[in-house]
Amino acid sequence: MSSYIALFGNPNTGKTSLFNNLTGSYEYVGNWSGVTVEKKVGILRQHGVPIVDLPGIYSLQPLSRDEGVATDFLLTEPCSAIVNIVDASQLRRNLHLTVQLLEFGKPLIVALNMVDVAEKRGVKVDAEKLSRCIGAPVVPVIARTGKGTKELVRAILSLSEQSGEREHVAIDYGQDVEAAVQKISEQLPDDLLASKRWLALQFLEGNERIHAYLQTYMDIAPLVAVRDEAQQALGRPLAEHIYDARDKWIVHAIETSTVIFQQKPLTLTEKIDAVVTNKYLGLPIFLTFMYIMFMLTFDWLGSPLADLLDQFFSGPLTEWLSKLLTLVGASPFIQALVLDGIVSGVGGVLVFVPQIFILFFFISLLEDSGYMARVAMVMDRFMEAIGLNGKAFIPMIIGFGCNVPGVMAARTIEQPKERLLTILLLPFMSCSARLPVYALFAGTFFAKNQAIVVFSLYVLGIVVALGLAKLFSSTLLKNESSIFVIELPPYRMPQALTLWRSTWDKGKGFVRKAGTFIFGGSVAIWLLTYVGPKGIGVSMDDSFLAVIGGVLAPILAPLGFGTWQAGASLITGFLAKEVVVSTMNIIYHAKDMDLLQGAITQHFTPLSALSFMVFVLLYIPCLATVATIRKEAGSRKWTLISIGCALTIAYTISFLIYEGGKLFGY
Amino acid sequence: MVLTDLRQGQKAVITNLAITNEVVKQRLLHMGMHEGEKVCVKCVMPFGGPVMVEVDGQYICLRRKEAACIGVR
Numbered sequence: 183m184s185s186y187i188a189l190f191g192n193p194n195t196g197k198t199s200l201f202n203n204l205t206g207s208y209e210y211v212g213n214w215s216g217v218t219v220e221k222k223v224g225i226l227r228q229h230g231v232p233i234v235d236l237p238g239i240y241s242l243q244p245l246s247r248d249e250g251v252a253t254d255f256l257l258t259e260p261c262s263a264i265v266n267i268v269d270a271s272q273l274r275r276n277l278h279l280t281v282q283l284l285e286f287g288k289p290l291i292v293a294l295n296m297v298d299v300a301e302k303r304g305v306k307v308d309a310e311k312l313s314r315c316i317g318a319p320v321v322p323v324i325a326r327t328g329k330g331t332k333e334l335v336r337a338i339l340s341l342s343e344q345s346g347e348r349e350h351v352a353i354d355y356g357q358d359v360e361a362a363v364q365k366i367s368e369q370l371p372d373d374l375l376a377s378k379r380w381l382a383l384q385f386l387e388g389n390e391r392i393h394a395y396l397q398t399y400m401d402i403a404p405l406v407a408v409r410d411e412a413q414q415a416l417g418r419p420l421a422e423h424i425y426d427a428r429d430k431w432i433v434h435a436i437e438t439s440t441v442i443f444q445q446k447p448l449t450l451t452e453k454i455d456a457v458v459t460n461k462y463l464g465l466p467i468f469l470t471f472m473y474i475m476f477m478l479t480f481d482w483l484g485s486p487l488a489d490l491l492d493q494f495f496s497g498p499l500t501e502w503l504s505k506l507l508t509l510v511g512a513s514p515f516i517q518a519l520v521l522d523g524i525v526s527g528v529g530g531v532l533v534f535v536p537q538i539f540i541l542f543f544f545i546s547l548l549e550d551s552g553y554m555a556r557v558a559m560v561m562d563r564f565m566e567a568i569g570l571n572g573k574a575f576i577p578m579i580i581g582f583g584c585n586v587p588g589v590m591a592a593r594t595i596e597q598p599k600e601r602l603l604t605i606l607l608l609p610f611m612s613c614s615a616r617l618p619v620y621a622l623f624a625g626t627f628f629a630k631n632q633a634i635v636v637f638s639l640y641v642l643g644i645v646v647a648l649g650l651a652k653l654f655s656s657t658l659l660k661n662e663s664s665i666f667v668i669e670l671p672p673y674r675m676p677q678a679l680t681l682w683r684s685t686w687d688k689g690k691g692f693v694r695k696a697g698t699f700i701f702g703g704s705v706a707i708w709l710l711t712y713v714g715p716k717g718i719g720v721s722m723d724d725s726f727l728a729v730i731g732g733v734l735a736p737i738l739a740p741l742g743f744g745t746w747q748a749g750a751s752l753i754t755g756f757l758a759k760e761v762v763v764s765t766m767n768i769i770y771h772a773k774d775m776d777l778l779q780g781a782i783t784q785h786f787t788p789l790s791a792l793s794f795m796v797f798v799l800l801y802i803p804c805l806a807t808v809a810t811i812r813k814e815a816g817s818r819k820w821t822l823i824s825i826g827c828a829l830t831i832a833y834t835i836s837f838l839i840y841e842g843g844k845l846f847g848y
Numbered sequence: 849m850v851l852t853d854l855r856q857g858q859k860a861v862i863t864n865l866a867i868t869n870e871v872v873k874q875r876l877l878h879m880g881m882h883e884g885e886k887v888c889v890k891c892v893m894p895f896g897g898p899v900m901v902e903v904d905g906q907y908i909c910l911r912r913k914e915a916a917c918i919g920v921r
Contacts, residue, residue: 240878245871272906275880303905425877451907452890461894559909563897566911572898596871666898667875667914670907 185260186234187226187338190252190283191267192276193238194671196295196325200267201235203328204335208683209235210587212549214576215669216594219248221255229339234261237593240275242282243389247593247601253391256286257376263289263341265334267325270300270307273440277316277432278425281353282384284318287377289341292320293334299672304444312439326677352379355427359420362386362412366405374399386412387421451552451672458553464560473637475544479537480621481633487536488621489775495529496774519708523768527704530767531696531760533775534618539689541614545583546684550676554579555668562666568648569655571595571666574604578647581611582640583688585807588613589814599662603654605815606824607647609803612640614692615759619798622763626779627788635792639799646800646831695758703761707754708768722769741797741833742790742840752797758804789848793840800832851887851901851915859888860920862903867917872910880904887920 191197193215202209205224210217215238222235236255237248244250255261266283268276283290294309313320319337323330354360366382374381384392386409396402413420458467478484500521507517548554554576562572573595581588588608595601612620620636628635655664710727714720722728723746731750738744738752751765772778786794802825803811812821854860862885867873880903881887890900890907900909 240875243874245874272880272904274904275878275906278878429882455890455900455907459891459893459900461892464893555909559893559898559900562909562911563893563895566897572909596875663869665869665872666909666911667872667879668909669879670900670909672907 185262186232187263187265188234188255188261189236189265189267191238192240192269192279195267195269197238197267198235199325200293203325203331205233208687213552213671213674214554216248219590219593221251241279242384244391246596257395261288265291265293267293267295270294270297271303271305273436274432278428281428285380285383287380290318291337291341292318294320294322295325297322298324304442306441306443308439315435315438353427353431355424358412358415362408365408369404371399387424454673459556459559468557468560476637477633479540480636484537484540488533492533492775495533500525500773522771523704523708526767526772527764528696528701530763531618531700534621537617537621538614538692539685542583542688543685546681547676550680550684552671552673555670558668566664568652569664570600570603570651571664573666573668574600577604577608578611581608581613583614585609585611585613585803586810589810597662597665599659600664602815603651605811607651609807609824609828610643610647610800612643612799616798618760618763620795623791623795626782627791639795643799699758700761700764703757704764707765711768741836742793745785756802756805762798789840789843793836796839797832797836800828802828849920851918851920852912854889856889856891859886862887862918863921864919867914872914879908880906
């Protein structure tokens with residue numbers, strides 16, 4: 183097994199930016215705490231050394247799932263050196279982690295990040311002096327621009343070459359604690375990866391993760407006795423005592439190495455916050471932002487672009503392809519497969535790329551500016567009422583892009599109950615894959631009010647999710663309190679390059695899916711329409727797809743779309759929701775959006791179209807989301823509950839809309 | 849006096865953190881909310897929503913319930 187260089191640091195100090203600079207990868211970055219929730223491995227550029235990016239932590243004592251990933255890494259994975267990224271403008275808080283990492287005993291380099299930000303705030307850190315104080319190399323960097331990366335690489339390489347003994351800077355915790363450390367160290371087995379002093383100190387401090395870890399190796403009772411004894415001798419909680427000793431050491435290090443030439447508050451951040459987190463304006467501003475996002479995506483900018491792309495696919499592209507196929511002498515079967523299957527299926531989804539990119543651009547803007555954490559704050563009161571906390575709103579916004587990273591992002595929520603609830607309600611967040619379905623149906627039946635109709639669907643998803651959260655938190659999961667503490671990062675002007683990368687990164691998943699999954703799906707679906715129980719080349723209504731979809735048709739009839747076509751596209755939509763549109767394109771033999779819209783007006787009324795959109799919004803999480811929920815919730819029961827709830831709620835609401843609408847004469 | 853007694857823009861020194869929920873207390877300690885630190889209330893959300901405070905250049909948002917357990921002077 184190769185030995186890693188591990189990146190540790192407080193949340194939102196630029197670990198992932200630095201990781202991207204060091205490895206040349208484009209991992210997901212953002213300006214709020216908890217962007218990285220899982221460890222990521224990369225290779226140091228040109229040097230072939232594996233580097234691991236870890237979730238941000240304040241201390242090695244994990245309070246949430248993502249933080250546990252970082253502590254577990256130290257306990258279970260071999261690492262040859264640690265790069266500790268430290269925010270120069272928040273030295274005191276950051277160095278508390280550094281101390282714990284130094285005690286871990288592995289060679290360590292401090293990457294002193296945001297020296298530019300610190301200087302703007304009137305703080306100048308002397309890297310030389312700081313290095314001497316803490317007994318580890320300190321390299322100033324600016325992770326956002328990549329400045330200092332070369333020097334850091336050099337320091338990393340020279341460190342891993344030495345790999346020998348490092349001068350230990352040990353903090354003296356006083357007689358009582360040191361005696362306890364000694365006693366515990368003597369009892370620890372010799373074959374553990376981590377240093378004994380570090381384990382002993384973490385145990386004394388009350389780190390539950392370490393407690394559980396030691397328990398698997400030995401009888402913990404004598405250690406607990408040592409801890410209680412030390413606490414008694416001190417006459418105060420051990421954790422406090424240890425914290426104070428560290429703090430004293432840190433304050434000394436800062437005093438020796440840092441010049442504060444001017445105390446400047448964060449004027450820009452304060453000015454922006456005075457408006458966006460204003461008591462009365464906070465919520466309206468957030469809703470306005472969302473409204474503008476939807477108008478741009480579905481009305482002002484997205485739809486015209488999608489139309490242009492559609493004209494290209496149905497016009498020139500199809501012509502070229504059909505000429506090319508005739509030229510190479512392709513059989514009619516192949517011609518039909520390519521033109522009716524692949525072009526319709528894949529093209530029908532790719533048409534929506536502009537709209538999806540606009541949506542992703544706005545989500546990236548939210549993430550990168552620092553507004554994300556404020557949204558959590560503005561929404562907290564509301565979320566509290568339904569038994570959740572504001573932090574749960576962040577995964578929900580991410581879920582608008584794609585539910586899978588949304589479910590992952592729930593890891594930052596501390597309370598297990600709130601985390602499980604957030605995971606369960608995420609599938610109701612309307613992800614970008616559902617967007618093509620809305621764009622198609624709303625564009626056909628509600629062309630004038632498209633944005634409003636789609637906006638209401640998103641709102642409906644949120645309302646259902648929150649209603650469900652309320653229901654669960656007051657019944658099945660009511661024995662746990664809800665908590666909320668969040669760090670609000672300073673605002674940053676989003677950089678064009680970062681924004682583009684972040685948007686592209688999310689969008690390319692959609693494009694790639696079109697090239698692989700939907701490509702394969704389109705071929706399969708077309709084949710199912712081409713062959714039937716009676717043979718090959720049958721008419722569509724006698725095909726296998728019609729048989730499969732026909733099973734569902736009677737069940738769906740009360741919802742207003744009891745056709746085999748609707749049934750078949752809903753079944754295939756479980757793979758990925760945009761496949762609903764691919765399937766319809768193929769079934770209705772539509773080469774472009776106009777033809778498809780024409781076809782669906784014959785099979786749907788505005789009311790049944792609305793009912794269908796609602797059903798697609800709610801009916802089932804897609805395959806990838808189900809797999810992620812299963813993994814993150816760690817429970818088959820809750821995964822099945824999630825699917826069951828979705829189906830029941832979708833059926834009920836669509837039923838009410840359709841049958842209710844009919845009563846009112848629509 | 850407790851943190852929630854402060855008005856927007858007012859500053860004080862933290863005298864004790866009597867928060868019962870251990871996770872919240874640890875989080876606040878990790879973020880730099882300690883006895884003896886200066887704290888400034890930046891904004892208060894309506895309908896009993898959370899408060900935003902600044903400690904040592906760090907902006908932290910916490911619920912009013914917990915803020916009411918933080919003694920200040």
